[in-house]
Amino acid sequence: MRWSQAFIPTLRESPADVESPSHRLLVRAGFIRRLGSGLYAYLPPGQRSLLKIAGIIRAELGAAGAQEFFLPLPHRHSVGRDTGGPARSGDGLSSVEDRSGPASAADIPHEAAFTELFRREIRSYRELPQVWYQIHAGLCDELRLKPGPRRLRQSLRMDSCSFDRDPSGLDRSYRLHYDLLCRTFTRCGLKVDTVEASSAGTDCSQSVDFVVRMGGGEDCVISCSCGYAANLECATSRISEVADEPACGAPRRVPTPGQKTISEVAAFLGAPATHQIKSLVYIAGDKPYLFLLRGDHQLNEAKIRAFAGNMAGRQARPDEIRELFGADAGSLGPVGISGMPIVADYALRGRQNMTCGANQDDFHLQGVTPDVHFRPVWADLRAAEPGEDCSRCGRPLGMYRATRIGYLRKLATASRESGAATVLDAEGKQVPVAVGNYGIDLERILSSVVELCHDDDGIIWPGTIAPFAVVLTPVNYRESVKAAADKLYEEMQGAQLEVLLDDRQERPGVKFKDADLVGIPYRVVLGAEKVSRGQAELFERASRKTELVDLASVIPALQSRLLGSVPV
Missing domain, CATH: 3.30.930.10 (Bira Bifunctional Protein; Domain 2)
Structure with a gap:
């Protein structure tokens, strides 16, 4: 070419x-x-x-x-x-x-x-x-x-x-x-x-x-x-157990005016995020689901897709939440809810005396115990976080x-x-x-x-997938250099080398920059002085090393290098 x-x-x-x-x-x-x-x-x-x-x-x-x-x-x-x-x-x-x-x-x-x-x-x-x-x-x-x-x-x-x-x-x-x-x-x-x-x-x-x-x-x-x-x-990961105060009777309804987020409720009631239940509503297959997590944990949406039978799901819209719960997001909870699956993360299993929304705006419930005040289906829902303990060996995760x-x-x-x-x-x-x-x-x-194989000048292709194996670059494509380049080009083609002959009438610097940018693994440079001595420059893109070789040795040198660069 x-x-x-x-x-x-x-x-x-x-x-x-x-x-x-x-x-x-x-x-x-x-x-x-x-x-x-x-x-x-x-x-x-x-x-x-x-x-x-x-x-x-x-x-x-x-x-x-x-x-x-x-x-x-x-x-x-x-x-x-x-x-x-x-x-x-x-x-x-x-x-x-x-x-x-x-x-x-x-x-x-x-x-x-x-x-x-x-x-x-x-x-x-x-x-x-x-x-x-x-x-x-x-x-x-x-x-x-x-x-x-x-x-x-x-x-x-x-x-x-x-x-x-x-x-x-x-x-x-x-x-x-x-x-x-x-x-x-x-x-x-x-x-x-x-x-x-x-x-x-x-x-x-x-x-x-x-x-x-x-x-x-x-x-x-x-x-x-x-x-x-x-x-x-x-x-998955291991999380440390959290100590709860003993449960005492029915949940208590407490006012929380204007407190919607986990952090706001924690500051207002003195209930840490680890002691709160986060309620998230999703629609999958036109069916609502209520997913519950510990207040400081994040929901893993891939896990809820798997739970919902691999159906495409989405977060419920505010109007849908209001119709289902009679309250807005930030005041939701599982107590008293029926007509939809309630799915709780394993981190809530065995917990007691927790805080959640009361399904009434500006109110929350305290003293809520899973499996007592509501009956969920248990599943792995939360996203693992770096720094938590490995589920296999207990060491910190990265x-x-x-x-x-x-x-x-x-x-x-x-x-x-x-x-x-x-x-x-x-x-x-x-x-x-x-x-x-x-x-x-x-x-x-x-x-x-x-992404992994480049430098400031361009791409550095491995020889196996480079568009061309070698670019043949005559410094000036005329007279003796042109004749030598054409002859070497034909010989390279005969040797089954994938060669690109840069026969453009461009300055040498432009040709070199383009070859580096495209990332062709080897460049053979022909100049008038070196051609007169029967030599050429062989440049390797990855190492940026240049060596002088005899014109008669260019093809064997390329073949040995290209063969050695092929992983098997």
């Missing part, structure tokens, strides 16, 4: 709407351009890198015996329900409607489509195991859109499903994918952590995320030196930010009646198969590498 013919629109300055280093550099280096909110076009350099990531994934999956599919984006609305998969409806479902008939769903999970194919085509346990995958652009129901290619309306991803005879077979497929995902990320130049993940919104018996640590990551991970690590959405780039899920085994995939076993009986679900986000790999 000649730079004069390539579309690599580099920018000297950063656009005003960029936030992260990866976003800034991918735009400036001509890899991406924004087309709309959460929508980015990948320009030729970005597409070349994405294709290399996809090639690594295909190589790893192919070596493991996986088979590639191409699934349509829209599916029948009934696919998820028919196959025992998520039967999403309402807020999170995109529909496609045409003149041919019923509407189709545009974001039915891939495992539902794979499962429907499995049900139609696979009959016997002798045909197992099967591992099926696709690499495709999928729609994302992303509520927290951010500038840059990490939280998007569409993403390029690999989705894989394994079908096994029994749980032990699923364990083997799970481990197979764990190993191949680790190798994939290593080959792409990333060091990853594996953390426990939330299963909210899915039907999983085990869930693990692969994350990359970075200061600007969208996710928070709670971790301990003992090895425990979990996404904040599902992390927290770091990270970005998720892959996942592993063991789907809960469904019954035959639920419509799940089944096969005939050795005795001729229909039995459900064990299903695993696995994924990689290619665009997040790309942006994570840039």
Whole structure:
């Protein structure tokens, strides 16, 4: 490829709407351009890198015996329900409607489509195991859109499903994918952590995320030196017990004029936050829920989604709260409430003589004891906090930010009646198969590498996913230098090196700055004086080291360096 013919629109300055280093550099280096909110076009350099990531994934999956599919984006609305998969409806479902008939769903999970194919085509346990995958652009129901290619309306991803005879077979497929995902990320130049993940919104018996640590990551991970690590959405911790005064009779109604928040009530009544009950009202599936926590704890919304059957939920509006309780938020409590589930966090179990709202504006109740004055369902609702004790070893927990780039899920085994995939076993009986679900986000790999591998001059790509392996830069593309550059360019192409010849009529400084910005791993510089001596400069982008090599040795030198940089 000649730079004069390539579309690599580099920018000297950063656009005003960029936030992260990866976003800034991918735009400036001509890899991406924004087309709309959460929508980015990948320009030729970005597409070349994405294709290399996809090639690594295909190589790893192919070596493991996986088979590639191409699934349509829209599916029948009934696919998820028919196959025992998520039967999403309402807020999170995109529909496609045409003149041919019923509407189709545009974001039915891939495992539902794979499962429907499995049900139609696979009959016997002798045909197992099967591992099926696709690499495709999928729609994302992303509520927290951010500038840059990490939280998007569409993403390029690999989705894989394994079908096994029994749980032990699923364990083997799970481990197979764990190993191949680790190798994939290593080959792409990333060091990853594996953390426990939330299963909210899915039907999983085990869930693990692969994350990359970075200061600007969208996710928070709670971790301990003992090895425990979990996404904040599902992390647990130990908390110290709180001593209560003994309960004494019925709750006492006390005036609290204008006192709405936990801290205001604590100051007014002298009741510490640890001795108060926080009441939060959510609507899930058009049904109200009352969630209760200790006053100093925060609600984990992923945990309440899991409790409510993975239905999309939202906080109740002020008018809905007034209609349900006869009072405004800040004066709510569980005593005397009926007609809705009351769900209390485990930290309230065994407590007594606590303070909560009286369901009347400007009044609270004191002396409230759970399981005496109200009967809740108990669940894990609170968000773990750094500094709390690890639930495994008791040491203090820490927290770091990270970005998720892959996942592993063991789907809960469904019954035959639920419509799940089944096969005939050795005795001729229909039995459900064990299903695993696995994924990689290619665009997040790309942006994570840039976020972690850059300097003031631009991107520093690992050789495995760089758009080009080497840029050939003649200082002045004319006369003897042009002849030497053209000859070396043809020889590099013949040696199967991915070379970009910078044949532009630009100043050397402009060429060098662009090459550094794009992040091509090696640069071969040809100047008139060195060409006359039969030499060239070989520059390594990562180390910024330069050495003189004979023109005849340039290709062997590049081949040895590129081979040595490929993780296996």
